[in-house]
Amino acid sequence: MSAAGDRPAEGGRRPGRGRPARRGQPFSLNVRPLRSRPGTRRQVYLEGQLPGMFVSSARVADDATVRFDGYVESTLGGVTVAGEVTAPWTGVCRRCLEPAEGEVVAEVRELCRDPGEAAWEEDEPYPVGHDELDLQPIVRDACILELPLAPLCSDGCLGLCPTCGANRNRDECSCDVPTDTRWSALAGLGSEAAEPSEPTEQEAE
Numbered sequence: 001m002s003a004a005g006d007r008p009a010e011g012g013r014r015p016g017r018g019r020p021a022r023r024g025q026p027f028s029l030n031v032r033p034l035r036s037r038p039g040t041r042r043q044v045y046l047e048g049q050l051p052g053m054f055v056s057s058a059r060v061a062d063d064a065t066v067r068f069d070g071y072v073e074s075t076l077g078g079v080t081v082a083g084e085v086t087a088p089w090t091g092v093c094r095r096c097l098e099p100a101e102g103e104v105v106a107e108v109r110e111l112c113r114d115p116g117e118a119a120w121e122e123d124e125p126y127p128v129g130h131d132e133l134d135l136q137p138i139v140r141d142a143c144i145l146e147l148p149l150a151p152l153c154s155d156g157c158l159g160l161c162p163t164c165g166a167n168r169n170r171d172e173c174s175c176d177v178p179t180d181t182r183w184s185a186l187a188g189l190g191s192e193a194a195e196p197s198e199p200t201e202q203e204a205e
Helices: 136-146 181-186 189-194
Strands: 028-030 041-048 058-060 066-075 078-092 099-113 132-134
Touching (some): 066 136, 078 136
Antiparallel strands (some): 041 066, 066 078
């Protein structure tokens, strides 16, 4: 139970929790009641779509459901936001070049300050108003930072054969493993060192 009592959490609908977010603003919260009582904490569950989240190798689909599950807490001069952000991602496996997918799981904890406070700095990315807090920038940043830069379809992916290009996860490949010709001159040194040398005449005497 939150410090606010038995009131449902604000945001998207979840079984037994919350009420629907405002249409078109799934990550926006009314914080006026919260900010009128510093130290008050409220559990929050929000979900919605956030188009345009991607890196060079992976992305969250524009129509995918992004979720925030955590709490907001009123403090002097701002609001603390903490919780977990989750979202499905898709990309291309770096080894076999086949589709890859997974889930972003990001822990967040941010202090959103009131621009009217003396402690406010111009480069602070997450402002909060007296009436409203928009969690979209926090959720978006958390997702983008956790997207994989080198996705894998599975930890055991065997990748492509460098000779014939076969996907070794599903195709048998009889190609020899290529060797580096730069080391060919050293290839026989081990066997030569292991063979006993013939004794010289002086040694035989």
